[in-house]
Amino acid sequence: MEFWKRFSRHRGAVIGLVFLLLIVAIAVLTPMLFPSSPWRMVQRPFLPPFTMDRFPLGTDALGRDVLAGLAYGAQVSLIIGLISTAAALLIGIPIGLIAGYFGGLVDDVLMRFTEFFQTVPSFALAIVLVAIFQPSIVSIIAAIGIVSWPPVARLVRAEVLSLRSREYVEAAILSGQTNTTIILRQILPNTLSPIIVLASLMVATAILLESSLSFMGLGDPNLMSWGYMIGAARTVIRQAWWLSFFPGVAILLTVLALNLIGEGLNDALNPRLSRKGK
């Protein structure tokens, strides 16, 4: 309850949450709202928006319904955003935990490894990975996960370093608990709140990355995504502004909503930190 009170004090975060829930609802209901495939030709090509009630956002160069494309794109964006963030957490959290807890040589090696991935230009690496392993939902999720875990590892490591010397951890060591138990039962639960905040922001970044990849023609060829819609509309931009305008607004609003939620979570979970500078 206390959590919700602090979260709702951030007005933008509440608006973001409402908007995100709306997007989730659309994504879930899409198969019912738009039973036919978003790839099917339903009207004449280049039908401008707001001319036919049946297709309020018009049609694209192949006569496909833009609104249906947006709804299916919401599914793709949310799924890829969530799973690739989960993948990044799965790589980053163990590396951060091990590096921070054991320190010394292990820490050194793991941090060099992390630094390497942090230095390499992430979007270029994602492009190379997806291109070489062929665009598919699996390769896209893997590529986004691989380029976005370093901040997680660094954050977790920093948290562990500050928890490592706490008395309750020392007590756990003295009582003979194994390293695994200490890491998983004593340390990990106490690092969760900054991880949650970071993860909410990472979902936003992952959605942006996915849309950029599909814009470059590296989307899963079987999935209608927002980035693909904009990429396909790039060459006809002079005739049909709406084809790239609406999907872009969808990306912008979704990413904005997630960023606002991240700020709200930060206020709610790390109250001392967020008061600073206000």
Add this chain to the structure above:
Amino acid sequence: MIGFILARLGKSAAILVAIVALNFLLIHAAPGDPAAVMAGEAGASDEKFLAQLRTQFGLDKSLPEQMALYMKGVLTLDLGYSYRQQMPVADLIFSRLPATLLLTFSAFAISLVLGTLAGVLASARVGSWADTLISTAALIFYATPLFWVALMAVILFSVTLDWLPGFGYETVGAGYTGLRRVLDIAEHLILPALTLGLFFMAVYMRMTRASMLEVRGLDFVKTARAKGLAPRTILWRHVFRNAMLPIVTLAGLQAGQLVGGAVLTETVFAWPGIGRLMFEALAQRDYNLLLGIFFISAAMVLLFNLITDVAYRVVDPRIRAS
């Protein structure tokens, strides 16, 4: 200082070698014949051509030998041959590199200057309408897909208003020389540089605002105020100079993303840099070229990081002492 630069150079070299190893791994991990990967689809149908490539790349040798061969090639800047474009990869990249450098440095300068100025302005009047406006704008720019804002800029400023060219590097066939040509390129540069800089402007603005607010509460600022210094002097000489430090660090880290962003911006504006080249390589499945661009852009980031690290030490003498 020289020892520090040498140590950083050594580290950068190690990362560069690791990137080459990664490239090598990727070629071999890719589904299909590595020779076909190197050749792109150009040689996919021609068995004889592929066999020739296999001997050329030493694919009949053992893996470690192949790795050594590849490593030696890349580190002497022999990035292989693009069978699609019928040109050595290194030549292709270096002919396109100046355009990318011009674009990324302009975007970097624009975003850094405008971003920090906006951040200082917002922090000087926390809670005012100017702060709300700047902070909201930063929030929106931060969430806007780069390629989309680039397309929208083309629609608005080029197609509808016809103020600025939305395509290419200079007016084709105009044959401008000297100052006229510089102005022509500058005119073509405005939209790509602004749209590429927008996201980073938002990042620097948020950082500057937070950093200014934090430094403002420190003791030495109170001392300055107690001494009766003018608020303007305190703002720029005391708060701003100290608040800039984390921004310099961040700027170095962002360099990698700037290179990535250039891929998208150059694609939209048909800017003839390595980003556009990467898009062409993707469309033609020219993996050798793709990996070459990846290598060069990583090298660019390393260089950028090195420069900011050195700049950081010049700006903040305290680091040298520790």
